[in-house]
Amino acid sequence: MITSSSIQSLRAGVIGTGFIGPVHVEALRRLGVAVTAICDVAELGTKAAAKLRIPQAFSDYRELLACPEVDVVHITTPNRFHAEMSLAALRAGKHVICEKPLAMNTRETAQIVKTVRATRKVFAVNYNVRFYPAVLQLHRLVAQGELGDIMHVNGSYMQDWLFKDTDHNWRLLPQEGGKLRAVADIGTHWMDAASFILGAKITSVFADLATWHQQRRRPLGEVQTFAKADAKMKYATYKVQTDDFASVLLRFGNGARGNLGVSQVAAGRKNCLRIEIYGAKKSAWWCSEEPEWLRFGNRDGANETAVRATPAFGDGAVGFMDYPPGHVEGFPDTFKMNFRAIYSAIAGTDNGLYATATDGHQEVAVCEAIIRSHQSQSWTKV
Ligand SMILES: NC(=O)c1ccc[n+]([C@@H]2O[C@H](COP(=O)([O-])OP(=O)(O)OC[C@H]3O[C@@H](n4cnc5c(N)ncnc54)[C@H](O)[C@@H]3O)[C@@H](O)[C@H]2O)c1
Known part of the structure; x- marks a missing residue:
């Protein structure tokens, strides 16, 4: 049985601070998961970090991926970045929750599926409506x-x-x-x-x-x-x-x-x-x-x-x-519940419900x- 404390030992980093990035941050905090790093272009990451009280801010997502205080990477950027960021996050040894749609075409999504299999990390797509x-x-x-x-x-x-x-x-x-x-x-x-x-x-x-x-x-x-x-x-x-x-x-x-x-x-x-x-x-x-x-x-x-x-x-x-x-x-609760399922899978209990x-x-x-x-x-x- 997964306990709150097992998922609360995991730490999240979020890439993208527009509409949906902060929704991820809020849902994670409602679960008691610490958001340790955030990233967006130019000064947007620093601004979001100050507003959302997140300790580390980056303007280059590769710096967030190199951050040892991040176990799970949330990708909340426009669709064209999803494949590049997902692949890099997996190769950096992180678990990933990527926003939908997974990528721009099936050439990209097939590459992600292959890399998930090779790295054996938990990878989820945020089809939150399921929850x-x-x-x-x-x-x-x-x-x-x-x-x-x-x-x-x-x-x-x-x-x-x-x-x-x-x-x-x-x-x-x-x-x-x-x-x-x-x-x-x-x-x-x-x-x-x-x-x-x-x-x-x-x-x-x-x-x-x-x-x-x-x-x-x-x-x-x-x-x-x-x-x-x-x-x-x-x-x-x-x-x-x-x-x-x-x-x-x-x-x-x-x-x-x-x-x-x-x-x-x-x-x-x-x-x-x-x-x-x-x-x-x-x-x-x-x-x-x-x-x-x-x-x-x-x-x-x-x-x-x-x-x-x-x-x-x-x-x-x-x-x-x-x-x-x-x-x-309603809507914000579906993020919380989807993340509960995904973080439980990372902690060892996969109920097979998330995408x-x-x-x-x-x-x-x-x-x-x-x-x-x-x-x-x-x-x-x-
Ligand atoms: N699951 C849902 O219900 C739901 C709802 C809304 C959006 N989404 C998905 O979330 C993703 C983002 O959508 P949004 O509405 O939040 O978009 P948005 O434009 O509001 O936010 C995107 C953010 O990503 C940042 N960004 C762009 N390039 C970047 C880079 N290279 N590095 C770091 N940050 C970068 C932008 O500056 C912006 O702040 C999309 O894939 C969208 O489909 C999902």
């Missing part, structure tokens, strides 16, 4: 056959933070984020969660990608993730080469079918992931905007709503919930199949 208690419970229910054989899965991941043509972020640029944007950035969260719940990989896809803003206006200078336009900003126009939204039909290895809608231009949807699992016995539905409630659909009996952490909810998330029912556990390098490689392979399918307008194998 909503309802998602863990759905995973358990499907494994136990409670919903029956799964016929089909329906869902979406909708956001609106890139709704305006003046909304800008590195994710819009293929050289920074990869050829796919909405699908790779948020769609892979849904696809990873669906595969995790079903216990089955996506084997083929039929995709339709769309770019609403063919041109966008880029504010001159750097823009923070989720930043809003400012009337005084100056802009440069550029052609958009990545998807604003997409529809994807899916086939899973267990025979289930799926359909997924993804958008980053869906006004009013801030960060809404919905998943509906339709089994031969009953259905189950969940939405990240109401994370405490797991719904069950019955053909003849009344439909049911189970509240997190009650007996009706089930025990699939035991060990990964810290608050009683009605005391909402590995192989899972991260699979998501990038699905993205590449989605591009090929969109180009050929046909069913495409992963």
Whole structure:
């Protein structure tokens, strides 16, 4: 049995201090893990270290990797840096938690998978959606056959933070984020969660990608993730080469079918992931905007709503919930629980729940199949 003290003896270093880096720091501290070093370009690392009270700051990630007070490296930089930093961290003898998507293409992700095998370090991809208690419970229910054989899965991941043509972020640029944007950035969260719940990989896809803003206006200078336009900003126009939204039909290895809608231009949807699992016995539905409630659909009996952490909810998330029912556990808690699982694995007890390098490689392979399918307008194998 893993105790808090065994994971609290591990020390973390975080590379990247933008939107999600500080979320990692906060989650680690809630677990009692010391964050001993942080890194970002130029003076950003030093500034973040002062604000977050982290003892060591670096502007070159290789210095953080050389730091003996770091056991686990968290990579929270834009996607284009993931492969280089992951490989270097593994070769420096560190365990790694890399943000999603794992890298820019399967050539890079395959190299990471190979290096993980050679170094025998724990390597996780931060598909944190798995650690909503309802998602863990759905995973358990499907494994136990409670919903029956799964016929089909329906869902979406909708956001609106890139709704305006003046909304800008590195994710819009293929050289920074990869050829796919909405699908790779948020769609892979849904696809990873669906595969995790079903216990089955996506084997083929039929995709339709769309770019609403063919041109966008880029504010001159750097823009923070989720930043809003400012009337005084100056802009440069550029052609958009990545998807604003997409529809994807899916086939899973267990025979289930799926359909997924993804958008980053869906006004009013801030960060809404919905998943509906339709089994031969009953259905189950969940939405990240109401994370405490797991719904069950019955053909003849009344439909049911189970509240997190009650007996009706089930025990699939035991060990990964810290608050009683009605005391909402949401987005930041999924980071804490994912890290609890990963740090437990590093300390010797792997429960097999977190996303590995192989899972991260699979998501990038699905993205590449989605591009090929969109180009050929046909069913495409992963
Ligand atoms: N799991 C999630 O829910 C979730 C949510 C948001 C972002 N992400 C992922 O996290 C990553 C970062 O996204 P973000 O929104 O925080 O981006 P961001 O732009 O807000 O932050 C990225 C940071 O990395 C820094 N950086 C860039 N190059 C660097 C380098 N060479 N060395 C050190 N630091 C460097 C930047 O200066 C910036 O501070 C992306 O891969 C993204 O997909 C995951």
